[in-house]
Amino acid sequence: MKIALGLLLALAIGVACRLATIPLPAPPVLIGALLVVAMSVGYTVTDHFAAHRKATTKRHCGGPTGKTSE
Structure with a gap:
């Protein structure tokens, strides 16, 4: 659907x-x-x-407080 809209927009431009x-x-x-x-x-x-790849380093992300789970 996004490709069709992109082509339609390009044609209109x-x-x-x-x-x-x-x-x-x-x-x-x-x-x-x-x-x-x-x-x-x-x-x-x-x-x-x-x-579509699994987040394998999510535990290293700090979140709102900045503290990691390690």
């Missing part, structure tokens, strides 16, 4: 920029566009794998 005759807020060459795609894919893949 592109159309608005075209109608207002202002430059697109994107790289004008293929290598720049591929860099944006690679960064987006890397962020999504990292979020997918990192978000």
